[in-house]
Amino acid sequence: MGGVRVLLRNPRREVELSGPVRVSALLRQLGYRREAVLVIVNGTLVTGDASIEEGSEVEVRPVISGGAGWP
């Protein structure tokens, strides 16, 4: 058990926090805007009010991409 492992992207890195923690609180803690990311907990997409338990694997996946040269 122990902790909530959070995978962050761009660049790829991992942080560990203690649970349980609400998704919205976790994002505030890490400094993300809710609408700029998806949060995937143990492989499942979750809403902001979901609670993340100790021992969970979390991915905070950014959704904003920016190429300037697409047609």
Place this chain on the structure above:
Amino acid sequence: MKCRACRAGAVIELPRHNSALCRDCFLAYCRNQVSRAIDEHEMLRPADRVLVAVSGGKDSLALWDLLLDLGYHVDGLYIGLGISGYSEPSAGYARAFAQSRQARLVEVDLKGHYGFDVRSGAAADHRVPCSACGLSKRHIFDRAALEGGYDAVATGHNLDDEAAVLLGNVLRWDLEYMARQRPVLPATDGFPKKVKPLVRLAERETAAYCVLRGIDYQVDECPMAAGNRHLGYKEALGLIEERSPGTKAAFYAQFLERAAGPVAAAAGTNASTSLHPCPSCGAPTTSQLCAFCRLVERAGGDPKKRIPVSAG
């Protein structure tokens, strides 16, 4: 949180619709938004053969998947840009998707085919990488669609992309660009029809669609994108949207409804009169050689190469 439609557990909030949806209702919502966009703007007819511009990212793979599910005949075209650490995995996602849906993926490798990659081409032609990249992609998709006999090229531009481009155009009052910023560009002499069926879906929604459909895509950002202006506009719109959900969609929708027509008239888009076929590749151009063939020549490649696409 409960699904607003069926009361099952929600997986995603949609603040601009003041709603939250479960997996199944959300996937249905995405299909519905795409078919509404297609109908509303008369993008495609049921029997059309469509070429999707596939990058391996969330938007293009979601688009391909959605169009297949809506029953269209859709092939994908992937262009290898030769951006190390980024292009190889991107191609892998495109191939894996094509295989899983038994769909046809055509690949063109800039280096193998034309003798340059985005970085070297940009340097040789004194452009920034995104400009060389965009020019190459536009050119290759256009030629491939025409030579392959496709009825339309579909690109994965989503609501956030279009709103950000619109904001940039408005900040410069660039009427010419605004006049061309439509979800459908009809086929004209030498150019295929171009459609953007994802304009009713936000970026976060296309990403969620892929996650919920189990579609693996390139999450990492192209290394050339960092810090570009387009991302700044997205950030600014994101802040406004957070305070007043729905603003972004209204900004874009109201542009199409109320401003696009007058803007096009004011911009007086009659440049097509002076177009002639490029002697090297046949693409319409206003200059001697078209911009793409110039880029290829400067980069030391062979612009006369045909694109390996045939009606399948």
